[in-house]
Amino acid sequence: SISATSDGDSGGSFDSDVWSVTQPADPANTPFATQLAESENAGAITVGGTLASNGSINLGNVWQKTIFEDVSVNLTLADNTVFTITPEYTGAEIVPGDFNGDGALDIANDFATLMSNLHGAFPVGTVGAQAYRGGDLTTNGLVNFNDFAAFRETYDEVNGVGAFAAAVGAVPEPSTVALTGMALAALGLASRRRRQSCANVGAAASDMPAMRASSIRALSMGVFSALAATMISASALAAPVTGWQVDPILEPTNPAPIAGAATASPTLGDGSPQSAANSAMFASFPAITLADGEQITLTGSVTLVGTTPSANNLRWGMFKDDGVAPDTGGWRGYIAEASNGGSGGNMLVRNPAGTDFATQTFMSTTGGRSAALAAAVKSDADLLDGTYQITMVAARFGNEMELRGSFIGGTDFKDVYRSATDADPARIPAGFQFDRTGFLSGGGLNADQLAFSNIDVSKSDVSSLTLRVTTSGPQAGKMEIVNNEVGASFNMSYYQVASPLGALNLGGWNSLDDQESGDPVGVGWDEAGGSSGLLISEGNLLGSALLAPAGVANLGNAFDTAGSQDLRFHYGLPDGTLLRGFVEYVSGPTTLPGDFDGDLDVDGADLTKWKNEFGPANSGSDADNDGDSDGNDFLIWQRNLGNSAAAPAAGAVPEPSTAMMLLVAPLAWLAASRRRLVS
Template identity: 30%
Template sequence: MTWRARPRSVRHLQRGFVALLLLAASHRAANAATAVPLSNPSGGAAWGGATTVSFPIDLLNDPFTYNPNVNFVDYANVPAGFLPTTAWNGADTLFIAANNDADNYWRTDVTLTGGQTLDFIDIWGRSDYAGAEQGRHQALAISFYNAPGGSAGGGTLLGTSLEYSGVTAKAANNANGSAYGRYDVTSLLNPTQRGQVQSFEITHGPSNLNDFLLLTEVRAGAGGAAAPFPVLTINRTTGNATLSNNVGTPLNFIAYDIQSTHGSLNAANWISVADAGDGNSGGSLDANIWVELSAPTAFASLSEAELPGGNGLTLANGGSINFGNVWRKSPHEDVAIEALKSDGTFYSIAVEYTGNSGQAYKIGDLNFDGAINATDWPLFRAAMGNTFDAGSSLTLTYQQGDLDGDMDTDIADFRLFEKAFDGVNGQGALAATIAAVPEPSTLVLAAGIGIAACFTRRRRKVAGALAALIVASFGAIGGSEASAQTFTFVPVPANPATAVTASSEFNGDYKASNMFTDAALTPADLGVKAYTDAQPQYAGVGVGPMNVFIDNGASINANWIAFAQRSGSIATADRIGTMDFWFSNVDFAGVLPATAPQATVKFDDPLGSTIKQHPLMTQLSGRYVAVKMTIHEMSASGSVNNIGGHEFRFVQGPAPLVLQVNTSTGAITLKNNGTAAQSVSLDGYQISSAAGSLNSAWTGLGGQAGFPEGNGSGNGWEAGGASDANLLTEAYLTGGSVVNTGASLALGTGYKTVGGVQDLKFQYSFDNGIMTDGLVEYVTAPGLPADFDVDGDVDGADFLRWQRGFGIAAGATKGQGDADGNGAVNAADLTIWKGSFGTTASLAAAAAVPEPSACALAAVGAAAWGVGIRRRR
């Protein structure tokens, strides 16, 4: 059985129910019968931190009347008789103090007896400060353990609330300046876990960093032994959802809401009470009238309610309601349900999933057969290249290959699919599974090219094999031999970094030189080593930017950096979003240059603590480096907004690959010709355009020499089946191909020459799992008359286009072999092809005279031409 926290509000119940629901949402704590005894394990000084506290810490012993059955949300609204008998003026206030010190907490033990389950914790806090100070002291986090002594007790952590802000600011009539709040433990722990709680710890929450958490009293309440809950059962195989009542007494409710944050609900299959069981549809469930409150296309919430004046729907003990096959298959089992009583409170309803051998579907299982295997790859490949609208159902996008939930199916998802398969079946299992499928043989394809090309479904791919053979003598085009990219760390500076931005945290444990503290770090750690210790960091209070100046001692060369974010206890705190770089052989003297940065790196994984390499996109050199660090948006917009990280290195690696885009012809070409270029092994790439400037008829790498074309099983290069004007993808699932230094690989006509916007982004994946950005270069060059496939050169592929179009007397296009533009494809066009064979758009058309070796290959083409002519007769 899977227990889910109840949603914090029934968002979609309307038509007279809104006020009732909002009232009920504030009264959600369980009705407990008794207060839970709490004790300080260290004689009333249960302080775990190193900060000096000037007040006695005893938050449990103030005498006052207390009734845990009473629910209230603000100190000012506490009913008479439940107020403390003494004013809390700070004499026993706990201060949990600044700087996110992991040792700062307050701990207490819990006494549960007679099968009790912990239901809630009541907390009084001080908020008697003016202005912004008033509310900032009350955000806290609570961690629950199944042994006395909290984190030091040797037990297991049962759960931690990320942040609880229920201690509200004081009301105007709250003279003693205290605020009250209740934390609903049932929202975090299931009944079994709640019965195991023996201690809890309170720490300051994320929005309370660098401030104090001021508490004055703590109480806790619990009920008896856990009672049975109603259950919503979801069948993973059919998607059916059924609400069952086995609690021993009838359930009566006036509204309900089924929710899924991932959007796994299907309103089209919903059997609502309004449709099938209310007063105007048979009355089998309720004689009164119900109304649906969710749209017919809803995927995040299915809700309905009884019209005012009714007495609610009564579900007898042992009864059930079938809501239909409303669940869409997904690895994310996040469905929650709540039912509203007429008194404004809610039933706690458990959610249970059945089917698939009792296991949730694994990420990567796209056909939902309970396994991740080679049969999932064709589904993923067909979906690769998808882009989705913001706000789409994450369940539906997952079913279309969006494994990381970022609204597209791209190379990042390809990497996740590959990793998921090997994670389930063993490292390299996917490659081994598909290895038995024969790869296309380039030699066989070439031998039969004159005849077979005309009957191959993807003729351009076969033509590419002949083109590769014809032009091999003109330069490097790629290769299949092993030649992996290498990364080299620049030596660590002896006196590495000085921060000039004034900051109380740029010193001691937080000084900027801590960027280089891991002496054991090597290139083998890239993408592997994660930093889980929260202390080592370089940080500055506030959003900055923070400026760091590095003296390497001697001039260095670097075109990459390696960086790891800090992994502190607060997920969104202390994150760098952007680094700007300036290199020089002259000391910057603590002043940033007024010129634009020579390189900028933006981090798209602000929560990542693994050391990863990021390209500078250019080759830089110099002894001195100035770095401007800017806060990441997710931290800048929060209450915690410091700049911080963990580890940093300068790296020399392969030059970025270049995607050259000819805006005149639409041809796109992959080049590996940058400074410090290395032969690199790729297993995927993608080209994206937010404006839709791409042409999905591009031809890609598959079928070129050294780039085997897959047969659909993942055993070679295969284009994403959903590639479109926004995203072009191609990947090699079980291997990789080498792009040699100096290579120039035509990818076909992938850019729209009419209406195209120069917004292309190029990314590629090394076959060892590293993803990086490439450069996009736009050129404007006239097309070559005999470049029939418009890929920027004249080669054997263009000959085959001419061959297939030979004999058209009128109306022919350039793509059909018409080089002279007269609408006919004949020997005159072949003469133009011969005269420009081997040229590219960047060379003069008249400069190309075939070399002897190329002439020999051209003779093969002429023979193929003859075959074509005879066949036409």
């Protein structure tokens, strides 16, 4: 500052009068200020100082090296006019994600910063540059999955294609391991069924497939593209949407012409200048009612002709007809900044009067449609003529809706939302029913024609991972991520479990990072630094974990059984997609067939007990409840050898040689006992 280096009491090289800093009020304790200001003290002999031609004043290193280049400099001249200077930024451009500004996007500093603040809360008054320095790569004041996914993508872009694979190869880790089911029997038992997200499901141990969960290590990204599952089930049967009409309310005097209205490939506009601008069309279809664990999917494509976009571009949505005039304009709007499943954000449509989500009115107060679901193109999207895919998925999880969609240009979830959750019945179609879809070509799109192709809707089961939570018994509080799907594998590079009412037990959480025995940040899994009783989360920067059918990832006793059953489970794929999973609350087993000593596993100790109690008059090892301990009870023990109250960990199942010894020895003993009884 001038007051510290060149005013009247610090050498006077710029001004013989004394200057003072006026902003910030406490410079020493304000490292991230939004304004720096100083001025000449009152009573100065001369008015200001003089800056000679080609002269300069060094104000020090006052700019925080971040991606924000928003500095402006105002100079008040001697005649009180204000002269504004636009700074020139020199040197290498700051790469997004280089949080400490050292010119390198690295793991030891930048990724470590992100993970330490992931799902944490910044202090009140934290400004943009300060939040960015703390890992807020998407600059929305939060550090969440969006930032993790963006860093993961940017890391590979900045460090070269294949940087992930190279980094993984450079780490001396054990061989990559996928999470798999241990036996064909487990695959057969993992049958499809309707989920009940919030219901207690009793599960006897004999009904639980025997599964072996191997340790979770980094998996090369090369396999995820073929194996990563999406929300859209392959069994979905699509029905074409036909009978298109122009919205008579949005443009009552000069409606856009529609060609092919009776088909699933209508054309809005005739190609003349802006004939498809500021227009909307809709169509009805046979009502689709979603049960828990079902989803409705809208798909198709659109070819844009003659577009010169500015704002209020192309939007589409699905909703339920409320019996009033087909006011497509009532639901046109932007999806609010949405939740990752942990906090804030809803499936809300905003009035399109502006682009600031936070200040726009809710659609429920305009247009009369309080229960619409819509997808939107961000207002500053760079739309050019061409053909683009359209996708929108609305899935039911219990009494909540989960919304996903793609935006013009592909399946990029990053621009507006990745996953929107709504639990408010006032904003969900009554009865979870949909019977109408619509498209809006905003005035700012300036389109001459929109040619749609193969607009279809379908209903299908949701295919996803399940968070299994044990609520009672010796394993109460146990939490596992399981793959109950048949024929579907899931590649997971991130997960989060949220409890709005704080039912998570941080002390009992055995994270995937914990199970890796102290590897450094960026190797394998890393815990989110903001994990708490409200949310636990982990991410894997350089790899992922593959959960094959019947695969299990054990998270320890992370559930507080005294808390509410309000968990929400989301997980991320390596491509940056965030998916919602099911939550299943199960009662823990109290007995196991063949567990004669009651310790909830079937092992050699049970065999010893059976041998000691063998005989017609002893029911101490009576597995079939016939009043004795005999060979039939041994056969039950044999069939369940290695089972426990939970899916056994790697190594819990006896090695073949050990198992053979356990089986052969009692058979020989049983034969000898029978000879003694006969003799």
